[in-house]
Structures are given as C-alpha cells and as structure tokens.
Amino acid sequence: xxxxxxxxxxxxxxxxxxxxxxxxxxxxxxxxxxxxxxxxxxxxxxxxxxxxxxxxxxxxxxxxxxxxxxxxxxxxxxxxxxxxxxxxxxxxxxxxxxxxxxxxxxxxxxxxxxxxxxxxxxxxxxxxxxxxxxxxxxxxxxxxxxxxxxxxxxxxxxxxxxxxxxxxxxxxxxxxxxxxxxxxxxxxxxxxxxxxxxxxxxxxxxxxxxxxxxxxxxxxxxxxxxxxxxxxxxxxxxxxxxxxxxxxxxxxxxxxxxxxxxxxxxxxxxxxxxxxxxxxxxxxxxxxxxxx
Amino acid sequence: xxxxxxxxxxxxxxxxxxxxxxxxxxxxxxxxxxxxxxxxxxxxxxxxxxxxxxxxxxxxxxxxxxxxxxxxxxxxxxxxxxxxxxxxxxxxxxxxxxxxxxxxxxxxxxxxxxxxxxxxxxxxxxxxxxxxxxxxxxxxxxxxxxxxxxxxxxxxxxxxxxxxxxxxxxxxxxxxxxxxxxxxxxxxxxxxxxxxxxxxxxxxxxxxxxxxxxxxxxxxxxxxxxxxxxxxxxxxxxxxxxxxxxxxxxxxxxxxxxxxxxxxxxxxxxxxxxxxxxxxxxxxxxxxxxxxxxxxxxxxxxxxxxxxxxxxxxxxxxxxxxxxxxxxxxxxxxxxxxxxxxxxxxxxxxxxxxxxxxxxxxxxxxxxxxxxxxxxxxxxxxxxxxxxxxxxxxxxxxxxxxxxxxxxxxxxxxxxxxxxxxxxxxxxxxxxxxxxxxxxxxxxxxxxxxxxxxxxxxxxxxxxxxxxxxxxxxxxxxxxxxxxxxxxxxxxxxxxxxxxxxxxxxxxxxxxxxxxxxxxxxxxxxxxxxxxxxxxxxxxxxxxxxxxxxxxxxxxxxxxxxxxxxxxxxxxxxx
Numbered sequence: 109x110x111x112x113x114x115x116x117x118x119x120x121x122x123x124x125x126x127x128x129x130x131x132x133x134x135x136x137x138x139x140x141x142x143x144x145x146x147x148x149x150x151x152x153x154x155x156x157x158x159x160x161x162x163x164x165x166x167x168x169x170x171x172x173x174x175x176x177x178x179x180x181x182x183x184x185x186x187x188x189x190x191x192x193x194x195x196x197x198x199x200x201x202x203x204x205x206x207x208x209x210x211x212x213x214x215x216x217x218x219x220x221x222x223x224x225x226x227x228x229x230x231x232x233x234x235x236x237x238x239x240x241x242x243x244x245x246x247x248x249x250x251x252x253x254x255x256x257x258x259x260x261x262x263x264x265x266x267x268x269x270x271x272x273x274x275x276x277x278x279x280x281x282x283x284x285x286x287x288x289x290x291x292x293x294x295x296x297x298x299x300x301x302x303x304x305x306x307x308x309x310x311x312x313x314x315x316x317x318x319x320x321x322x323x324x325x326x327x328x329x330x331x332x333x334x335x336x337x338x339x340x341x342x343x344x345x346x347x348x349x350x351x352x353x354x355x356x357x358x359x360x361x362x363x364x365x366x367x368x369x370x371x372x373x374x375x376x377x378x379x380x381x382x383x384x385x386x387x388x389x390x391x392x393x394x395x396x397x398x399x400x
Numbered sequence: 401x402x403x404x405x406x407x408x409x410x411x412x413x414x415x416x417x418x419x420x421x422x423x424x425x426x427x428x429x430x431x432x433x434x435x436x437x438x439x440x441x442x443x444x445x446x447x448x449x450x451x452x453x454x455x456x457x458x459x460x461x462x463x464x465x466x467x468x469x470x471x472x473x474x475x476x477x478x479x480x481x482x483x484x485x486x487x488x489x490x491x492x493x494x495x496x497x498x499x500x501x502x503x504x505x506x507x508x509x510x511x512x513x514x515x516x517x518x519x520x521x522x523x524x525x526x527x528x529x530x531x532x533x534x535x536x537x538x539x540x541x542x543x544x545x546x547x548x549x550x551x552x553x554x555x556x557x558x559x560x561x562x563x564x565x566x567x568x569x570x571x572x573x574x575x576x577x578x579x580x581x582x583x584x585x586x587x588x589x590x591x592x593x594x595x596x597x598x599x600x601x602x603x604x605x606x607x608x609x610x611x612x613x614x615x616x617x618x619x620x621x622x623x624x625x626x627x628x629x630x631x632x633x634x635x636x637x638x639x640x641x642x643x644x645x646x647x648x649x650x651x652x653x654x655x656x657x658x659x660x661x662x663x664x665x666x667x668x669x670x671x672x673x674x675x676x677x678x679x680x681x682x683x684x685x686x687x688x689x690x691x692x693x694x695x696x697x698x699x700x701x702x703x704x705x706x707x708x709x710x711x712x713x714x715x716x717x718x719x720x721x722x723x724x725x726x727x728x729x730x731x732x733x734x735x736x737x738x739x740x741x742x743x744x745x746x747x748x749x750x751x752x753x754x755x756x757x758x759x760x761x762x763x764x765x766x767x768x769x770x771x772x773x774x775x776x777x778x779x780x781x782x783x784x785x786x787x788x789x790x791x792x793x794x795x796x797x798x799x800x801x802x803x804x805x806x807x808x809x810x811x812x813x814x815x816x817x818x819x820x821x822x823x824x825x826x827x828x829x830x831x832x833x834x835x836x837x838x839x840x841x842x843x844x845x846x847x848x849x850x851x852x853x854x855x856x857x858x859x860x861x862x863x864x865x866x867x868x869x870x871x872x873x874x875x876x877x878x879x880x881x882x883x884x885x886x887x888x889x890x891x892x893x894x895x896x897x898x899x900x901x902x903x904x905x906x907x908x909x910x911x912x913x914x915x916x917x918x919x920x921x922x923x924x925x926x927x928x929x930x931x932x933x934x935x936x937x938x939x940x941x942x943x944x945x946x947x948x949x950x951x952x953x954x955x956x957x958x959x960x961x962x963x964x965x966x967x968x969x970x971x972x973x974x975x
Contacts (some may be wrong), residue, residue, distance in 0.1 A: 154616065155695040177401065205728045206753035217408050225405045247412040249725040260697075261614040261801040309809045310795050317798025359791045367725030370791040 135280040135331055136189040142276045142325060143196045146269055150200065150318070154260050157199065158207065165209050166202075167195035169216030177224045190236070190332075194219045197237040197326055201319070202244070203253040211252050215240040226383075229390045233383035235330040242379040245368030254372045259318045266316060273325040282329035288342045289328055290315060292349030300353055304360055314374075323374050333382060335389035344385045352377035429828050429838040430767030430886070433866060433878035435846070440858075440877050441503040442496055447488035448872040449523045449545065452605040457812040460781050461789075462602070463487075465575055465595075466545075467869035468526035468852040468927035472538045473498075474511070475556040478892075480856045480931050483508075484869055485524035485542065489517050493524055493542070502859060512559045513540065513551060519603070522546010522571075526852065526927035530579035530588045533633055534900040543574035543592055545602055552633065567635050572598045573622050578923035579903050580655040580664045581952045582642070583683035587629035588899045588922070591666060593650035594622025608808040612649055613801045616697040618672035620805075621649030644686045648673040654703040654924040656714045657906065659738040662954055664904050669700030669718045669926075675732070677744075692743035698729040702926035705919060706763025706772045708733060709831065712908055712915040716744060719758035719776060719926070723819055726790050727797075731758055731776075752827050752835040757819035760853035760926035764864035766826070766842075768886035768937030770914050774827040774835065775866050777850020782820030782873075789816040821847045824868065848873045856931030860967060862888040864935060869927070887938040889947075890967030893920055896974055897953035901932060904952040909936045911945040933967060 147163075150156040157163055174191035178184065195216060204211040219240035223232040226239070244252045259265045277283040294312050301311035314320055328334075328348060335344055355373040358365055369376050437443075446467040451459055466487030471480045479498040486493050492514040496504035508514035517523045522544035529538045537553035548568050551559035563569045573596035579588040596602065597620070600610050612618035623645045627635040639645040648670040655664045663680035670676060675693040678686035698720040708715040713736040720729035730753040734744035756778040763772040781789070792811035796804040803809055824844050827835040839845070848870035858865045863880030870876065882888075889909070893902035903922035908915065921930040938944065947959040951972050962968055 155697065158696060180401065203728045205722065206730055206749045206751070208749070214408055214412050218405070218412075221401065221405045221408070225402050243409065244412055245725060247409065253723070253726050253728045255798070260617045261799065261804075262617075263800050263802075266800055306811055307809055309803055310792070310811045313796050313799035313803035313809075314794075316800040316803065319798055362787055370788075371725040371794055 136193070138276045138279055139326065140189050140193055142272055143193050145272055146322070147196050147200060149265060149268060150259055153265060156259065161209060162212055163199045166199045166212040166216050167192065169213050170195035170220050173217050173220035177221060181224055191220055193326065194236045197322060198240060200322060201237070201241055201255045203255060205251045208251065211244060211248070215244055218243055228387050229394060231386070231390055233333065233386045234379065235327045235333045235382065238327045238375055238378050238382070241372070242368065242375050245372060246366055249367045254375070255319045269321050273321065277325060277329060280329070280331065282331070282334070284338060285329050285334065285341050285345045286324045288345040289324055289349055292346045293352070296349055296353040297356070300357060319372070320374065327378055333386055335385050336393065340389065344381065347385065348377045348381045351381045429842055430769055430883040431842060432881040433766065433826065433842045433844050434881060435843065435876055436879040437875065437877045439502070441505065442875060442877050444484045444494045444875040446484070446869060446872055446875070447486055447491040449487045451602040454605050454608050455807045458807055458810045460783065460813045464781055464871060465851065466523060466525045467871040469854045469867045469869040469875065470527045470529055470929035471854050471856040471931045472529035472540070474538050474553060476537065479860065480858055482867060483513065483527050483540065484875055485526055486517055487523040487525065489519055489523065491517055498858060511557060516542055516544070516549060525575050526577070528577045528579055528923040528929050530903055530922060531900040532588050532629060534586070536900060538901065541577055541590060543572065543577045545573045547571055548574070548592065562633055566633055568627060570625065572625070573600060573602065575927060576650065576652045576923070578653045578655055580922050581899050581904055582664055582680055583628070584663070584952055584954065586897055586899055586953060587631055588901065588903060589629045590627040590635060591624065591644070591653055593624045593653050593668070595649055595651065596622055598622045609806045611805050611807050612672045613805050615672055615797050618649055619647050621647050623647050624650050642686050643688070644678050646670070646676055648676065651701050652703040652926050654705050654716070655904065655922060656705050656919050658714065658736055664952070667703050667716055669703040671699050671701065673697055675700050675718055691738065692745065696732070696746065701759050702761050704761045704763060704925050707917045708735065708772060710771060710914060710916050712917050714917055714919055717761055717763065717774060719755065719761050721757050722754040723757065723790055726794055728754065731755060750834055751837050755825045756822035759851050760928050762853050762855045762925050762930060764855040764866070765935065765937035766864050766880050766882060768862065768882040768888045768939070770916065770937050770939040771829040771831065773829050775853055775855070776825040776827065777853050777868050778824055779822035779847065779849040780819040781817055782847070782849050783817045784815040785817055785821055787814070787816040789813055789818040793818065820849065823847055824850055844878060846876055848876065851926060852928035853925055854928045854930050857890060857933065857935055862890070862965060885940065887941060887964050889936050889938060889944055889962060889964045891934040892967055892969045893934065893949065894969060894971045895951065896972040897955060898951045898972055902951070903932065906950045907934050908948045909944060911938065911943065912941045914941065938964060
C-alpha cells in the first residue's frame with residue numbers, strides 16, 4: 109500500500125522532471141526524434157519505404173546540399189538537423205513513378221537550396237520540404253505522387269504518432285498552431301460538406317491520414333518559417349485552412365486546377381499562404397525596428 | 401546559388417516532358433496488332449451489373465469488374481474458340497466458335513453457356529476451361545458474384561450444368577479461378593479466388609459495411625477456396641486442410657512450379673494488399689512464404705507468368721495502379737530467383753512500371769524474335785472525362801479504415817471517371833535495354849476500360865493474337881502480324897498420365913543460345929485464360945536443338961529437332 113502510494117506520488121514528479129528537462133533540448137532534436145519515430149514505425153510495420161536507396165539518396169542529397177551551400181553562404185557548416193528532417197520527410201512523402209530515384213535527388217536539392225535562394229531579410233520563406241514537394245507536384249506530376257495512402261489505414265499507428273506529435277508540439281511551443289489548424293480543418297470542411305451535400309465523414313477523413321500527420325507536425329509548425337507571435341500564428345493557421353478549403357471547393361466544382369492542387373491541397377495552401385505571411389511579418393518587424 | 405536552383409527546377413520540368421516522349425514508338429518493333437474484331441464477326445459488348453440501391457453512390461466502383469475472356473478449343477477441331485462473360489441480369493455470355501476462315505460464329509445459346517446472369521444466381525465474372533474428367537473435351541467453370549457453376553462438355557457442342565453433383569454450388573463473390581493439379585493425381589483441381597466476403601449478396605445487402613478494412617493490408621475479403629478433384633465429376637473443399645484460404649481480396653491467381661521441386665505452387669495478386677506465394681509441400685499442404693513479396697503492398701490486379709528475359713524461369717508480372725500526381729504504385733515485374741535466394745526480385749522500372757490503372761496483362765512473343773513482349777490493358781472507369789474521382793478517392797484513401805469500410809461513407813461517384821480513357825500498352829522487350837511502349841506504332845490505340853486479356857494463335861498462323869474484354873464496352877480482337885522472316889514453333893500437348901489438358905506442363909526450349917520456358921495455362925492474368933497451346937518465337941533460327949516437356953505427372957519428355965513453323969501435337973508418353 110505504502111509502495112503504491114510512493115509510486116503514485118513519484119510518477120508525476122518524474123513526468124514533470126522529464127518535461128522540464130526537455131525544455132533545454134533544441135526543438136529541432138525533438139522534431140528529428142518524431143520524424144525518425146514516424147519513419148521507423150512506418151517501415152517496420154508497413155514496409156512503406158519501398159526501398160532503402162530512397163532514404164539514402166534523399167538524406168544524402170539534403171545533407172550534402174546543406175553542407176556545400178552553408179559553407180558557400182556562411183563560411184561554415186551549419187547544424188545538419190534541418191537537412192536530416194527534410195531528407196526523411198521527402199522519403200516519406202514522395203512516391204516516384206517507376207521507382208525512380210531522380211525525384212529524391214531533385215527534391216532534396218530543391219528543398220535545401222530553397223532556403224538559400226528564396227530569402228527575405230536573411231530568412232527563408234518556405235518550409236523546405238513543403239516547397240520541394242509542391243514544386244515537384246507542379247513541375248513533374250507525371251513522375252511524382254505524394255503519400256496518399258500509407259501506414260495501413262490503422263488506428264494504432266495513427267494514435268501513436270498523434271500522441272508523440274502532440275507532446276512534442278507542446279514542448280516545442282507550437283501546439284496551438286497544430287490544434288488551430290486541425291479545428292479549422294474540421295469546421296471548415298464540415299461546412300463545405302454540408303453546403304455541397306456530401307458525406308461529412310469523407311470530408312474530414314483526410315485529417316486522420318499520414319500525409320496530414322506530417323503536415324501538422326512538421327510543415328505548418330516549422331519554427332523557422334512560422335510568423336512571430338501566438339496570435340499571428342493562430343491567424344495564419346486559420347488562413348491556411350481557409351485557403352485549403354477554397355482549393356477543395358474549386359476541386360469540388362471541377363475547376364481545371366493542376367493535379368497537385370487536387371492531390372495535396374494542404375501542401376499548396378501552405379505554399380501559398382505561409383511565405384506571404386512570413387514576408388509580411390518580417391517586413392513589419394523590420395519597420396518596427398527601424399521606427400524604434 | 402540561384403543558377404543551380406533554377407537548373408533543378410528546369411530539370412524537373414524536363415523530366416515530365418520526357419514522359420510523353422518516352423512513350424514514343426520504337427522504330428521497328430517487328431510486328432503489328434491490327435483490330436480485326438468486326439471482320440472476325442465478334443460483336444460482344446459487356447454490360448456491367450447493378451446492385452442494391454444502398455450502395456448506389458459508389459456502384460460504378462463496385463460494379464467495375466466482370467469483363468473476361470478465355471480461350472478453349474471446345475469442339476476439338478484444332479482451332480481455338482473464345483468465351484466472353486457478361487455481368488448484367490439478362491445479358492448473355494458469348495461463346496464464339498472459330499470457323500477457321502478468319503471468322504467466328506456465336507453459339508453460346510445453343511451450347512447452353514449464354515444464360516448465366518440471373519437474379520438469385522448471380523452475374524458472371526469470368527471462366528476457366530479444363531478437362532476435368534479427362535474425356536478429351538474441355539469443360540468450363542464460370543465464377544460469378546453469385547454461385548459458382550460448372551459445365552460439362554457433353555459432345556463438343558453442348559454443355560450441361562453439373563455444379564450440384566460436383567459439390568461446387570457455393571456462393572462466392574469471385575473474380576478469378578485457375579485449374580491446377582496440385583497433388584499430381586492426373587485430375588484437375590480448382591482454386592477459386594474471392595473478392596467481397598462470400599456471405600455478401602450484393603443485391604440484398606443487410607449492411608453497407610462491405611468494403612476493405614485497409615487500402616494496403618486488408619484482410620477482410622472473401623476466403624479463397626481450393627477444391628480437390630475426387631474423380632467421377634466430384635470435388636471436395638480442401639481449403640483449410642491445404643492452408644490456402646487467403647482473405648486478402650484476391651483478384652487474380654496463377655500457378656506454376658516456381659521453386660523447381662516438381663509441385664505446382666500458387667501465386668496471388670491481391671487488391672489492397674501484398675502479393676502472396678503459396679509453396680506446395682509435396683501435394684500435402686501449401687505454405688505461405690514471403691519470398692520478398694511482403695515488402696510492397698499495392699493493388700494487385702493481374703498475375704501473369706512468363707519468361708521475361710529468357711532465363712528458363714517463369715517470372716511474374718503483376719499490374720497495379722499509377723495515376724499522375726496521386727499514386728504511383730507501379731507494376732511489378734518479379735524475376736523468379738526462388739532457387740538461388742528463395743525470393744522474387746522486382747525489376748520493373750521506367751515504362752513497364754507505369755501503365756496507368758492496369759488490369760489484365762499477358763506475355764506473348766508478338767514479333768517471334770525469341771523474347772516475350774507484354775500486353776497490358778488499362779483504364780478503370782470511363783465516364784464524364786471532365787470529372788475525376790481521384791480527388792474524392794484521395795480524401796479517404798489515406799484515412800483511418802473506419803472512414804471507408806462502410807460504403808455509405810464514400811463520396812458519391814456520380815458520373816465521374818476514375819483513371820478512365822487510358823490506352824493499352826504494348827511493351828517491346830529489349831532485354832537489358834529495357835521495355836518500351838510501342839502500342840501506338842503497332843496499332844493498339846483503343847481507350848476502352850480493359851479487363852481480361854488473352855493471347856492465342858487464333859488462325860494457327862504463328863502469331864500471338866490478343867483478345868481484350870472491356871468493361872461495359874465492346875471486346876477487341878487484335879490480330880498479330882509478326883515479322884515474316886522470323887520462325888516459330890507451336891506445341892499442342894495432350895496429357896495421358898497427367899490431366900488431358902496438360903495444364904501445368906512446363907516446356908523449355910533450347911536452341912542456338914536461346915532458352916525459353918512456357919507453361920500450359922490453367923488461368924492467368926486477370927479474369928482470363930490463354931490458348932493452352934505453347935508458342936515459341938525463334939527469330940532467325942531455322943531449327944530447334946531440343947525441347948524438354950515437364951509434364952505435371954513428373955514425366956520428362958525430350959523432343960529433338962522438332963519441326964518448326966507449325967503446331968505439333970505431342971502426347972505424353974505412358975511411361
């Protein structure tokens with residue numbers, strides 16, 4: 109009895125201690141842990157990679173590109189965790205035609221180099237993986253598809269990733285972005301379904317899929333490309349969901365959108381809204397500093 | 401820094417433009433496939449079924465199968481005939497008798513094989529032919545969404561229903577069946593695949609929870625069944641005893657002795673799941689083996705066997721789905737390396753990996769150069785070409801299973817297309833240089849929704865003619881015009897100790913550095929069965945050193961210097 113009591117009183121302290129210690133960890137390590145968890149789970153349980161050479165190529169190109177460009181740009185090799193996260197994300201997200209490795213080469217290079225080319229006031233505007241996937245879907249849809257179904261449509265894997273994802277999002281301080289987007293997605297797409305007379309379940313179903321798990325935990329919450337300030341972040345998350353709903357509405361109406369918009373509307377919503385929001389945010393901050 | 405960035409963007413654009421150019425024709429494929437459907441007098445049109453209104457919203461999807469074609473010389477006149485199945489209540493199946501003058505005559509009604517699509521009985525999904533009682537006449541099993549039905553060939557003109565006496569009156573939602581002699585007792589046994597669960601009556605649904613429980617690892621399909629031929633026209637269900645009752649939504653099966661132990665194994669192409677290989681343990685039991693197939697879960701539609709690279713092995717080609725931007729599952733061309741590593745190795749890449757939403761496929765040496773080509777039929781549902789269901793499909797395909805296991809939660813199909821209007825592919829085999837699509841240059845341009853594909857020498861002319869059954873659309877017959885300077889040899893096998901149809905016999909040809917293996921077909925591809933006669937292209941070679949026939953009974957027969965450029969009948973030696 110006393111042992112049980114001792115355990116029950118010690119457990120919360122332990123959890124709290126782990127929570128507090130984790131605040132000292134660079135958020136990128138937590139994100140890297142989560143993406144690795146996703147990769148390992150997906151591969152062990154569902155053999156989702158197809159082949160390991162994709163992982164090697166995507167990771168290799170991302171790391172090499174980051175190394176070379178950071179040396180060239182800053183005179184030193186930067187922390188390669190970002191390249192690692194991009195490499196794994198691309199491996200998970202891209203499904204190439206005919207098992208080709210070229211999309212992983214191009215995707216890895218475009219993702220990392222976009223950080224060095226598409227800049228404003230020394231900040232990159234696009235989440236690297238988001239930019240690469242959107243660019244490839246636009247430029248080479250005959251060669252690329254995105255992760256449309258994987259992870260076995262299985263609730264256990266879903267719950268595992270959501271569980272760790274939410275904890276890490278909270279630790280990194282971006283949980284409000286994730287939750288705002290998810291809530292907006294559900295509300296807006298329920299309204300859309302009702303307005304169009306479509307089954308509601310089918311319209312909110314995508315949020316339970318792995319593509320959206322990667323989206324809400326690794327793309328819209330990317331610490332380097334989100335705007336500063338909690339309220340602004342919530343606003344941008346809502347705007348991304350609104351943009352996605354508009355894209356879906358256009359698809360519902362049969363508008364002749366590029367295939368990528370129909371296949372991955374969330375990615376294009378972020379690719380359209382995210383950089384504009386970031387640019388406005390950076391510009392406003394610069395003006396404030398100048399005025400100050 | 402911006403320059404390499406822009407260069408990468410341009411390369412990505414160029415990559416995509418290259419795709420259409422990659423589909424361009426080879427200059428000299430060495431054959432033509434001409435649409436001679438009308439000239440041959442074939443006017444078969446498939447009609448799809450309609451089901452319980454509870455699933456009306458996705459009926460185009462559920463009712464998208466049933467167009468099949470099988471080849472059999474039902475009257476024993478040495479000329480292969482054709483049997484097409486229909487899938488609408490009241491619509492007739494068609495049996496086309498080969499007149500031998502380049503035309504066919506429809507005799508389904510007089511033969512008793514037309515009226516198979518009736519309420520309470522089901523609708524046809526396909527048929528397989530085999531001589532179940534070794535009386536020298538080809539009998540036929542028709543598998544349906546409904547009751548299986550077995551017809552005995554009475555006199556080469558008429559067929560009688562012997563299903564009940566045979567013990568085969570089973571309700572299954574089946575899209576495939578094959579004949580094989582798994583215990584090598586000289587009698588053809590039957591393996592029937594199941595798609596929807598066998599307790600589901602699609603016209604009287606008690607629930608709409610009938611769909612798959614995963615797009616990748618579904619296990620809630622119907623149970624495949626193996627029936628042992630006891631002789632005397634009777635069959636016994638030995639599924640559980642033999643361990644082959646997969647419930648993985650099997651769409652196609654094929655059988656061959658993949659590991660060279662003398663016993664026929666079973667290879668399954670499963671929708672919503674990985675392929676499966678059941679290895680035969682001396683006719684006593686089958687064991688499910690991984691063989692490298694478990695690592696890629698796709699949507700297997702068709703299982704085709706052929707010697708892809710003249711290695712003297714039977715490799716497997718399994719079709720899957722590719723849809724630009726949405727899904728690249730890629731077809732599998734699996735090299736049989738069972739003897740070396742106990743595995744199949746997938747070597748599909750480039751054009752042969754992506755045919756679209758691919759269905760039936762068959763190997764055939766269309767130019768008689770000594771290497772197999774591949775014919776692949778494509779396209780799922782062609783309706784309103786301006787509306788694609790892919791967008792709707794993408795909403796649920798990645799979601800949790802609860803969102804799509806129930807048909808009532810799917811987005812309504814309406815009049816949308818889903819990978820519709822896709823052309824068939826004809827892949828020219830260039831060995832190590834890879835496969836290229838030559839469909840346009842050889843004359844294959846139709847945009848029908850192809851399902852079953854069968855290959856046969858319909859005119860005994862040394863060609864590999866192709867017959868395609870199209871869903872809800874007219875069937876097409878492509879006559880093969882191979883390079884006339886190339887030689888060939890055909891064999892018509894007659895079993896004695898083995899089943900008389902010789903189904904499962906494997907034939908190896910050796911000459912001038914060329915080794916090829918073929919198998920007598922008991923059903924393969926998707927909802928189809930090829931000419932049971934064996935065809936080898938020889939190229940410029942003017943003789944054959946030897947041919948070795950591995951009969952299902954275990955007998956090995958060697959033919960030295962057989963006559964070429966003709967079809968020779970070979971009877972299995974008694975001892």
